[in-house]
Amino acid sequence: xxxxxxxxxxxxSIPRTIWILGAVSFFxxxxxxxxTALTPEFIIHILGSTPAVMGYIRGFSEALSYMVKLxxxxxxxxLGKRKILILxxxxxxxxxxxMFALSRGLGLYISAQLLExxxxxxxxxxRDALIADxxxxxxxGDSYGIRNSCAYCGSMIGSILCFFILANCSGDSxxxxxxxxxxxxxxIFIAVSLIYFGxxxxxxxxxxxxxxxxxxxxxxxxxxxxxxxxxxxxVCFIFMCSRYSEAFLTLRAKEVGLSLxxxxxxxxxxxxxxxxxxxxxxSWSDRRERKIFLAFGFCMMLASCIxxxxxxxxxxxxxxxxxxxxxxxxxxxxxxAIVSDYSPPQIKGTSIGIFNIICCxxxxxxxxxxxxxxxxxxxxxALLVNAGITFFAAIGIMFVxxxxxxxxGAEK
Numbered sequence: 001x002x003x004x005x006x007x008x009x010x011x012x013s014i015p016r017t018i019w020i021l022g023a024v025s026f027f028x029x030x031x032x033x034x035x036t037a038l039t040p041e042f043i044i045h046i047l048g049s050t051p052a053v054m055g056y057i058r059g060f061s062e063a064l065s066y067m068v069k070l071x072x073x074x075x076x077x078x079l080g081k082r083k084i085l086i087l088x089x090x091x092x093x094x095x096x097x098x099m100f101a102l103s104r105g106l107g108l109y110i111s112a113q114l115l116e117x118x119x120x121x122x123x124x125x126x127r128d129a130l131i132a133d134x135x136x137x138x139x140x141g142d143s144y145g146i147r148n149s150c151a152y153c154g155s156m157i158g159s160i161l162c163f164f165i166l167a168n169c170s171g172d173s174x175x176x177x178x179x180x181x182x183x184x185x186x187x188i189f190i191a192v193s194l195i196y197f198g199x200x201x202x203x204x205x206x207x208x209x210x211x212x213x214x215x216x217x218x219x220x221x222x223x224x225x226x227x228x229x230x231x232x233x234x235v236c237f238i239f240m241c242s243r244y245s246e247a248f249l250t251l252r253a254k255e256v257g258l259s260l261x262x263x264x265x266x267x268x269x270x271x272x273x274x275x276x277x278x279x280x281x282x283s284w285s286d287r288r289e290r291k292i293f294l295a296f297g298f299c300m301m302l303a304s305c306i307x308x309x310x311x312x313x314x315x316x317x318x319x320x321x322x323x324x325x326x327x328x329x330x331x332x333x334x335x336x337a338i339v340s341d342y343s344p345p346q347i348k349g350t351s352i353g354i355f356n357i358i359c360c361x362x363x364x365x366x367x368x369x370x371x372x373x374x375x376x377x378x379x380x381x382a383l384l385v386n387a388g389i390t391f392f393a394a395i396g397i398m399f400v401x402x403x404x405x406x407x408x409g410a411e412k
Contacts, residue, residue, distance in 0.1 A: 055371015066360025073353025089123025145282015240362025
């Protein structure tokens with residue numbers, strides 16, 4: 001299913017569709033990061049709620065997002081089309097941004113959060129499956145790394161622009177944040193245009209659709225993935241029980257004393273380390289065992305939690321945020337590259353969906369637990385609990401067995 005040419009450089013062998021998906025993620029993330037960066041300020045200080053409520057909102061919305069990822073992946077395999085689901089998902093995300101700005105209470109805010117995260121689930125699995133469809137076998141990790149790096153660069157730019165807007169605005173902070181939320185809709189509509197005019201699906205998707213008769217979800221699909229995949233997904237579930245929303249990073253920075261206008265720069269620093277790590281790890285993971293990079297990423301998460309737990313000055317928080325960024329860049333693309341290694345071609349979307357639904361439970365637990373512990377016991381205790389969970393996941397990932405087909409493909 002590859003559109004690659006015979007150029008000696010891996011970069012020139014990456015299909016056009018993957019580069020366009022990278023550009024889409026760049027514009028989309030430049031808008032989404034604004035919501036994440038300003039969530040603690042908006043929920044806690046403007047809407048008058050608590051970190052526990054923030055944790056439940058983020059956790060429940062992420063859980064719904066991951067549940068939708070399962071069905072969107074299965075449906076895209078059965079339908080034999082991925083572009084239409086990706087397009088609808090990004091379009092609905094553009095509609096959600098003004099809803100945040102118009103929120104005067106938790107009701108509309110939660111509705112906007114649910115719409116944004118549910119449609120995120122609708123688009124993400126078909127998008128990741130489309131990368132697996134298009135990517136040359138020997139450049140799978142590189143392809144996911146490029147897409148993730150573009151996304152993280154967009155997040156970094158969005159964070160910096162958010163800082164400049166807030167720094168140069170005078171008056172009520174509530175209205176300034178609402179204005180930023182409105183502006184955030186613009187890059188999402190650019191992303192929608194890129195999808196509509198730029199993406200072409202591989203013709204082989206129609207052939208794979210014809211091989212899937214009957215009801216879209218089948219127990220035989222899970223059996224095809226094998227025990228190695230299930231063990232791998234189980235370890236990732238444990239890890240996801242410790243991976244909290246980036247909104248807690250900005251909350252920690254605010255607690256240590258960082259003023260509101262500088263809060264977006266916290267995430268800019270995270271993505272500054274995130275983007276290059278994602279590209280480098282994606283490329284290296286095509287030539288080495290991918291679990292090594294996951295283990296490294298898990299250890300970075302562990303270190304970040306410990307540093308943030310004991311942070312007493314702003315620079316301590318920034319170091320912890322930078323390491324958190326390295327953790328994210330080392331893991332996110334690698335997660336799906338390993339899933340793709342285990343998955344037969346006709347159920348790429350289904351396998352990514354199954355993986356996402358397993359991660360869904362972990363993310364829901366993580367954010368709810370983080371919010372409750374943060375409210376009841378404080379940031380230090382909450383972060384140290386997360387560090388303990390991450391430690392067990394780091395040990396477990398070393399026993400993951402790679403798919404033999406991936407090794408053969410790499411050798412070729």
